[in-house]
Amino acid sequence: MNRLFYIFILVICPFFNSIGQNWNLIIHNQAVQDGMKRFDYEKTPKDSLTGLRTVNQYVLSLHEASYLEAATDSILYKKDTLEAFVHIGPRHHWSVLQSGNVPDEYLFRSGYKQKFYSNTKFSFKELAALENAIIKYSENNGYPFAVIALDSIDLEQTYFRATLNYHSGPLIRFDTVAIIGNARVKRKYLESYLGIVPGSLYNQQKVKNLERQLRQVQYLKVTKSPEVFFSKGNAQPVLYVDTRKCNQLDGYLGFQPSSKTNGKLLLTGEFNMNLKNLLQSGKELSVQWKRYDVQSQLLNTSYLHPRLFHSNVDIKLNFNLLKQDTSYLVLDRNIAVFFGLSPASKIKFSTGLKSNTAIGTTQLANIEGANSDFRYLNYGIGYAFNSLDDIFYPMTGWNIDVGVSVGNKKIINYIMPVNPEDAIPTTSTQYGADIDVQKFFRIGKKATLLNHFQGGTVQSENLVLSDLYRVGGLKTLRGFNENNYFVSDFAIYTLEYRYFTDESSYVMLFVNQGYIENKLNNNYTDWPIGFGTGISFSTKAGIFQFIYALGGAKDQPISLNLSKIHFGLVTRF
Known part of the structure; x- marks a missing residue:
């Protein structure tokens, strides 16, 4: 019995002693370049899980700063101390980002210029913003299923080369609006108010605005969020609205x-x-x-x-x-x-x-x-x-x-x-x-x-x-x-x-x-x-x-x- 008691003291008690106490986090940088920007992090996380999240965020910050090879090599636990060994690697730059098969109009609307992606530092945020801008323009101009990715990727020493690969998907047009409920309003007027004209190109932004616009109409009560059904190149918005007393x-x-x-x-x-x-x-x-x-x-x-x-x-x-x-x-x-x-x-x-x-x-x-x-x-x-x-x-x-x-x-x-x-x-x-x-x-x-x-x-x-x-x-x-x-x-x-x-x-x-x-x-x-x-x-x-x-x-x-x-x-x- 006494032996079990001593085991409890030696094994369980340190665990409870750590509860409510912050951990110490130490990140060791490997292969740090001269003149590298210093990245700060929280050195006293409240627990080990928060410490791991901090390490992951540290690596993501390195990626955003163009250190594409940055990765966590190993992590050691020592009582209330967490030691992480992170490989940095060289800082990468764009060699060039080719426009690929993206239509010129989409490139213009997204703000793409090849000089912005030639012999400049690589940035995940800038690349994501460019791709999102192209997809958003596609969604608002008849192609809600468009996708974009990088192709022909070439990582050579500290330079990064790639080409944009765009797939538009099928062309979609708006169908007539369907009204489910007892709302007493002319469909043509409601289509005009919502900016949805049957036969016009699909616009994702208009679809996102549907519920907010409907809730601002005094004589309509939204009973369910609007939905959109796609069929054979057409998109039919379905509105769930009832009459609301407003006179x-x-x-x-x-x-x-x-x-x-x-x-x-x-x-x-x-x-x-x-x-x-x-x-x-x-x-x-x-x-x-x-x-x-x-x-x-x-x-x-x-x-x-x-x-x-x-x-x-x-x-x-x-x-x-x-x-x-x-x-x-x-x-x-x-x-x-x-x-x-x-x-x-x-x-x-x-x-x-x-x-x-x-x-x-x-x-x-x-x-x-x-x-x-x-x-x-x-x-x-x-x-x-x-x-x-x-x-x-x-x-x-x-x-x-x-x-x-x-x-x-x-x-x-x-x-x-x-x-x-x-x-x-x-x-x-x-x-x-x-x-x-x-x-x-x-x-x-x-x-x-x-x-x-x-x-x-x-x-x-x-x-x-x-x-x-x-x-x-x-x-x-x-x-x-x-x-x-x-x-x-x-x-x-x-x-x-x-x-x-x-x-x-x-x-x-x-x-x-x-x-x-x-x-x-x-x-x-x-x-x-x-x-x-x-x-x-x-x-x-x-x-x-x-x-x-x-x-x-x-x-x-x-x-x-x-x-x-x-x-x-x-x-x-």
């Missing part, structure tokens, strides 16, 4: 302290109608009405006609009306043309006519030109990018929308001030820029963190009140009255944490920090901040949302008496 009717009711001193609450409201996939062809119609003051309201309408004549061109018509108490009435007509650059990005060109009509003599304090009539003809360019994983309830991805505009503005029926020095030009050039960037970071399985930045600026020598942005409320600066601030420049950063209890319900915590400036009001500036919490959850009637927010600024102290409550019901059909 939207929703309204919000809000309570906020009245601007008067009677202590009463003011009831505000908003109504939204968004109709998607009209005539099963992706067309959209939206109407928004909002009342944010006793005598102020707005109406925004738009119509989107996608894939004009089955091209990658979308056209959007907008008509907006704004009535600001008894001061002015603004009409804004706009037409925008979108050109698809990729499945996720678009460039926009627009033109519009904005007019302002004074409907009263009321002027806000220290605001010049508040009731001036004008006509503003403008032109703009913009860019949009969307990589969200879900259009309604995103967890990851970007949503970017930026644009700039410029135009000629003419003030009509301008009333000269008493002091001529306070007069503004009746004609001028007006500039504008807008940005809206959202980035969602997934946190675990059920939470996401939204970083949202939005801002805008308008510049002109004859700015009037109706040119300014209206900031504040649920969609911009929470914790403040709807459209509380009239600003010429603003920037708002929102950090919002959402924890999902199911795929369409979540609770949130948020904080938004803003910067505002009004150049018409003695360059008034402020840094308002808002914060709060909210909840959004699914019911049989729709999506119910409740948000409670507090805000603080120069003109509004942080106070529970000035808190803002927003709640509403979003129904989709």
Whole structure:
């Protein structure tokens, strides 16, 4: 019994002593050349397996540095020490890499030039990048089964000679798209949206983008990842999609302290109608009405006609009306043309006519030109990018929308001030820029963190009140009255944490920090901040949302008496 005990001590205990202790790794280089670059490695791996991996990575680094003969000769284990003997060998260079039978167009697209592979150091990464570029171009131009390899390999002393050997495989063309599910959408429109034209050359990149593009369509629900079936030179994409409720009717009711001193609450409201996939062809119609003051309201309408004549061109018509108490009435007509650059990005060109009509003599304090009539003809360019994983309830991805505009503005029926020095030009050039960037970071399985930045600026020598942005409320600066601030420049950063209890319900915590400036009001500036919490959850009637927010600024102290409550019901059909 005692003898067995001593054997246990001598054999087993050293094993346990090594647990939790790092090993020592020593790599002996054999046949090292003078002036050779030193390759560092981790000398204290946590265990022997990690040490072996380190040795293998060391050899791969030598291969990448053109030492093609590098190899591990032997490995010795000594208690907690691992010794590896690595043969280095000479450093190899390209003698020449011949283009072989690779088509000239493929070589040009891949960036191949023979001088890059003649009398230069050999690199596995560069060779792999070249071969991948050739295969990728083949896959996107009708040859998804293409292969490439090195042929006629000749290793002579320190020089390496080879020839590219390319096999294209059969030519493949797209067949008509097959739709499996109850999705109500015209196949031709869907093929145009996905960029898949029956009879066109097979494109692997378009196939890779299928699922992401489908998930960004509000009226489609992806039930299974798309598949592609090949038969007799044809490739048929198969889409597994069902109809998703996306047509939207929703309204919000809000309570906020009245601007008067009677202590009463003011009831505000908003109504939204968004109709998607009209005539099963992706067309959209939206109407928004909002009342944010006793005598102020707005109406925004738009119509989107996608894939004009089955091209990658979308056209959007907008008509907006704004009535600001008894001061002015603004009409804004706009037409925008979108050109698809990729499945996720678009460039926009627009033109519009904005007019302002004074409907009263009321002027806000220290605001010049508040009731001036004008006509503003403008032109703009913009860019949009969307990589969200879900259009309604995103967890990851970007949503970017930026644009700039410029135009000629003419003030009509301008009333000269008493002091001529306070007069503004009746004609001028007006500039504008807008940005809206959202980035969602997934946190675990059920939470996401939204970083949202939005801002805008308008510049002109004859700015009037109706040119300014209206900031504040649920969609911009929470914790403040709807459209509380009239600003010429603003920037708002929102950090919002959402924890999902199911795929369409979540609770949130948020904080938004803003910067505002009004150049018409003695360059008034402020840094308002808002914060709060909210909840959004699914019911049989729709999506119910409740948000409670507090805000603080120069003109509004942080106070529970000035808190803002927003709640509403979003129904989709």
